[in-house]
Amino acid sequence: MPLIKVQTSLAAPDQAQVESLLKDLSASLASHLSKPESYVMTAFEAGIPMTFGGTTDPVCYIEIKSVGTMGGNRTKAMSQDFCTQVESALGVPKNRIYIEFADAAGAMWGWNGSTFG
Numbered sequence: 001m002p003l004i005k006v007q008t009s010l011a012a013p014d015q016a017q018v019e020s021l022l023k024d025l026s027a028s029l030a031s032h033l034s035k036p037e038s039y040v041m042t043a044f045e046a047g048i049p050m051t052f053g054g055t056t057d058p059v060c061y062i063e064i065k066s067v068g069t070m071g072g073n074r075t076k077a078m079s080q081d082f083c084t085q086v087e088s089a090l091g092v093p094k095n096r097i098y099i100e101f102a103d104a105a106g107a108m109w110g111w112n113g114s115t116f117g
Helices: 015-033 073-090
Strands: 003-008 041-045 060-067 097-104
Touching: 003 015, 003 073, 015 041, 015 073, 060 073, 073 097
Parallel strands: 003 041, 060 097
Antiparallel strands: 003 060
């Protein structure tokens, strides 16, 4: 049920680098949310035309969605962690990364022919 999706204006790095980043993000998201990693989904999209602050310098947008409540200290910790991981892996500065956190009601998240609510 947790999802982390990274979109960037950069060209895609090599496949091994992308897979390594996605596996690291998956493990981190499971840990932050105290949920089994077997339910975590990751996605990576590169080469997306984007601007930030009126420039086309490298930029990332990250979506984090989950069933349940993420707010407060949890999202602050995740923002720090995921910005650091993405900056290290892709070279996009933290100040050019936006993260959207979205809680979903269980009935609004489907899996395996049913929902979580």
